[in-house]
Amino acid sequence: MHRWLDIAWAEERVEEVLTLLAREAGIPTRTSTGREGAALTRLPAGADRIGLAADTLGLEAESVSCTYSEVLGTLRRIGPGLIRVSDRESPRLLAVIRCDADAAVILTPAGSRVRVPYGPLVARLTAPLEGGPGKRVDQWLARMQLSPRRAVRARDHLLRHVIGGRRLEGLWILRGHASTSFLRELHHHGASRRVLFFSGAAIVQILLSVGGWILLGRGALDGVVQTGWLVAWVLVVLSGVGAQLVSSWSAGQLAIDIGVQLKRRLLTGALCIEADEIVHRGSGALLATVAESATVERSGFSGVVGTLTSAIQLIAAALVLSVGAGGRPHALLLVAFVAAIIAGNLYTARRRARWSAQRFAMTNDFVEKVIGNRTRVVQQAPEDWHIEEDRALESYMAASEHLDHAQHLLARLPSRAWFGIGMLGILPALLWGQDDRAAIAISVVGILQAQGGLVSLSGALSDLMAALVAWRGISPLFEAATLADPAASPAAVALTRSAPVNAQVPILEAQGLTFSYPTLGNATITECDLVLRDGDRILLEGASGSGKSTLVSLLSGLELPTSGLLLLRGFDRSTLGGLGWKRSVSSAPQFHKNHVFANTLAFNLLMGRSWPPAEGDLKKAETICRELGLGPLLDRMPSRLDQVVGETGWQLSHGERSRIFLARALLQDAEVVFLDETFGALDPLTMQTCMDCAKRHARTLVIVGHH
Numbered sequence: 250m251h252r253w254l255d256i257a258w259a260e261e262r263v264e265e266v267l268t269l270l271a272r273e274a275g276i277p278t279r280t281s282t283g284r285e286g287a288a289l290t291r292l293p294a295g296a297d298r299i300g301l302a303a304d305t306l307g308l309e310a311e312s313v314s315c316t317y318s319e320v321l322g323t324l325r326r327i328g329p330g331l332i333r334v335s336d337r338e339s340p341r342l343l344a345v346i347r348c349d350a351d352a353a354v355i356l357t358p359a360g361s362r363v364r365v366p367y368g369p370l371v372a373r374l375t376a377p378l379e380g381g382p383g384k385r386v387d388q389w390l391a392r393m394q395l396s397p398r399r400a401v402r403a404r405d406h407l408l409r410h411v412i413g414g415r416r417l418e419g420l421w422i423l424r425g426h427a428s429t430s431f432l433r434e435l436h437h438h439g440a441s442r443r444v445l446f447f448s449g450a451a452i453v454q455i456l457l458s459v460g461g462w463i464l465l466g467r468g469a470l471d472g473v474v475q476t477g478w479l480v481a482w483v484l485v486v487l488s489g490v491g492a493q494l495v496s497s498w499s500a501g502q503l504a505i506d507i508g509v510q511l512k513r514r515l516l517t518g519a520l521c522i523e524a525d526e527i528v529h530r531g532s533g534a535l536l537a538t539v540a541e542s543a544t545v546e547r548s549g550f551s552g553v554v555g556t557l558t559s560a561i562q563l564i565a566a567a568l569v570l571s572v573g574a575g576g577r578p579h580a581l582l583l584v585a586f587v588a589a590i591i592a593g594n595l596y597t598a599r600r601r602a603r604w605s606a607q608r609f610a611m612t613n614d615f616v617e618k619v620i621g622n623r624t625r626v627v628q629q630a631p632e633d634w635h636i637e638e639d640r641a642l643e644s645y646m647a648a649s650e651h652l653d654h655a656q657h658l659l660a661r662l663p664s665r666a667w668f669g670i671g672m673l674g675i676l677p678a679l680l681w682g683q684d685d686r687a688a689i690a691i692s693v694v695g696i697l698q699a700q701g702g703l704v705s706l707s708g709a710l711s712d713l714m715a716a717l718v719a720w721r722g723i724s725p726l727f728e729a730a731t732l733a734d735p736a737a738s739p740a741a742v743a744l745t746r747s748a749p750v751n752a753q754v755p756i757l758e759a760q761g762l763t764f765s766y767p768t769l770g771n772a773t774i775t776e777c778d779l780v781l782r783d784g785d786r787i788l789l790e791g792a793s794g795s796g797k798s799t800l801v802s803l804l805s806g807l808e809l810p811t812s813g814l815l816l817l818r819g820f821d822r823s824t825l826g827g828l829g830w831k832r833s834v835s836s837a838p839q840f841h842k843n844h845v846f847a848n849t850l851a852f853n854l855l856m857g858r859s860w861p862p863a864e865g866d867l868k869k870a871e872t873i874c875r876e877l878g879l880g881p882l883l884d885r886m887p888s889r890l891d892q893v894v895g896e897t898g899w900q901l902s903h904g905e906r907s908r909i910f911l912a913r914a915l916l917q918d919a920e921v922v923f924l925d926e927t928f929g930a931l932d933p934l935t936m937q938t939c940m941d942c943a944k945r946h947a948r949t950l951v952i953v954g955h956h
């Protein structure tokens with residue numbers, strides 16, 4: 250048995266471990282500067298050292314947690330990744346290269362690889378969770394005098410029952426950053442291997458199918474059916490079934506891999522879209538985009554796989570035809586049919602694009618109307634509610650019918666026409682040619698193969714075109730992922746997070762800050778100079794529309810200044826990275842720009858912190874809620890912090906919502922907190938309570954109010 254301390258890495262060496270693991274897994278990294286590396290060793294306790302080290306290297310270390318019952322399943326999907334094995338005093342990390350069926354392969358600090366079976370690894374990780382119940386179960390089992398095997402099973406079952414819900418933290422899955430090349434990421438996940446596997450199996454399947462037809466055809470044309478030939482034919486057909494199973498299985502695996510990577514990329518892209526752009530495009534259009542992503546995933550994959558398979562099938566058929574009775578002209582005829590099918594699909598793709606655009610517009614319109622339904626009910630006569638919708642629907646139905654008709658023709662006509670015309674191609678050989686039955690048999694096999702190929706090509710191309718049209722809709726989301734900002738400098742983040750409280754040192758400093766909205770002619774903020782120091786309590790007042798919220802957006806890192814200098818503890822935004830900046834500055838945007846998500850109250854309060862939440866975070870959330878006067882609300886909610894709130898959940902009043910927004914901002918543990926007209930909906934007494942709470946919990950506080 251290995252000694253854990255010998256095979257685990259000191260946490261200070263996290264950057265080295267991540268680099269080696271990434272190299273083992275073939276994930277590209279960027280080189281960090283010496284300053285960044287040194288800063289990682291100086292991070293304050295509690296800092297997300299692993300996340301920051303991963304950021305530095307351009308990697309993503311996803312922190313995962315699981316319940317006691319899920320430990321084994323979670324471990325199996327860690328590789329490459331990290332597991333924290335020691336207690337908090339001397340944290341150590343196991344560097345997992347990969348997880349095999351029975352053991353995890355670990356990279357040791359000595360550079361060797363060792364296999365650690367899951368049994369001891371799970372026992373080591375779950376030991377801190379077992380505590381008292383674990384000891385009691387052990388004592389009870391000792392009295393039962395069971396055989397060792399049964400005792401292990403009984404222990405496992407009992408503990409799952411008693412402490413199955415306790416959570417284990419300290420596991421990380423390592424992967425390339427979402428902004429890295431999509432194809433490279435797919436290759437890293439073994440997609441190229443699966444493509445080769447799938448294509449190989451498809452080729453074997455087609456060869457076996459051609460072989461089977463030739464065996465059968467020869468026998469039939471010779472008029473002699475020998476048992477040997479029949480047995481050979483049965484064997485060939487059975488092998489073909491095997492090859493088809495292998496090719497379908499690898500295609501299925503490939504579909505899962507691509508789907509996972511695509512969703513991950515789109516999700517990253519969705520989170521990278523600027524808030525203003527979402528407003529500009531409309532939430533309905535974004536909803537339509539999300540719906541369109543399902544078409545890309547479903548049709549894109551079947552389209553590519555189908556096109557590949559039918560291409561292989563058609564090439565094989567063309568080769569067979571060229572050696573058959575019709576010769577090369579017969580093969581050329583097939584090429585002409587393929588060209589006609591491609592042209593037909595390109596033509597329908599244009600119709601599909603128009604049809605798709607109509608659906609996008611309708612979804613956008615529909616969502617806007619759902620959002621504004623209350624206004625419509627009050628302001629519009631009932632008979633006018635659906636006039637425009639009916640018109641749009643009628644036009645959409647007409648476009649759908651045209652598209653369906655074109656697709657139906659494309660799917661049926663070419664393959665049927667091919668069969669007729671293809672058979673005519675061997676007519677001369679049958680009527681006047683030499684009596685070469687084998688050549689005729691080969692041609693018949695080729696015609697049947699080609700017909701199958703043309704049917705699947707029509708279907709596959711139709712899927713492919715559907716996916717391409719849908720792709721045009723979702724590509725902005727896909728591309729937005731490249732804007733993900735992995736480059737927070739840990740040196741800077743470490744310094745901003747660990748700086749001692751010093752009223753002389755500016756936290757935020759702006760010089761000549763200027764900002765213009767692209768849609769407005771004049772600058773909203775012009776040549777603004779500002780210094781915020783530790784412990785400042787500032788009230789920012791101004792007339793409506795004077796630019797207070799815009800200034801807060803700039804200072805809290807939501808907008809980038811058009812010109813001027815903005816520093817957080819001496820670092821600019823590009824050094825700290827967007828995430829690094831937001832770790833230090835939190836804000837509660839104005840009520841109409843803030844949101845209660847349809848999720849639990851805990852989720853709404855602890856957004857921006859690690860999730861699922863740690864026990865301490867939940868306690869702090871409850872304390873702040875009670876300090877803000879939300880205690881009675883919490884007590885009324887049957888599930889307390891786990892109560893689902895939002896549009897479809899527990900309904901909150903205006904004042905309760907604004908206090909949740911305030912609690913959310915205070916719970917970010919940021920150095921500076923901006924509150925933008927947060928107290929507007931509160932009565933004077935509650936407002937005083939909330940103000941006192943904000944002053945207690947925010948190191949530096951800026952409150953925006955009206956004159």
Ligand SMILES: Nc1ncnc2c1ncn2[C@@H]1O[C@H](COP(=O)(O)OP(=O)(O)OP(=O)(O)O)[C@@H](O)[C@H]1O
Pocket residue numbers: 525766768769773791792793794795796797798799800839955
């Ligand atoms: N996303 C945006 N795109 C374009 N213009 C904007 C945007 N947000 C605000 N503006 C414009 O910028 C100006 C300043 O707006 P801002 O919301 O910063 O003012 P404010 O002082 O916070 O106003 P109020 O006190 O009424 O909330 C306004 O004229 C507004 O129309």
